[in-house]
Amino acid sequence: MEDRSTLDESSVIVAVDHATSAQVEGESVILDMEEGVYYGLNPTGSRVWEAIQEERRVEEVVSIILEQYNVDPEKCRKDVVSLVKRLEENDLVNVK
16 A cells, blocks of 8 residues: 555544444444444554544654663664554544
8 A cells, every 4th residue: 555645653543434443342443434334442552543533743742652662762762653554544543
């Protein structure tokens, strides 16, 4: 799949309006109401999803995850960018 945007730490991201989510046993289940497709996120992915319910820079999301989880900063950055790219590919986030 072709990248639709150039995503980096200064990119502003936000969840789309047509996706709704619920917590199920510490994980998020996201419903894309336009496509009728469900997505699941583990607890860390769920925290990212919670953070992007309002516009945030990728670097802010990375900071939130680093505050809550004991993880290498570079690995955290790569994982957050990777997740956001997958969310964007599935039309679940807008990237500015």
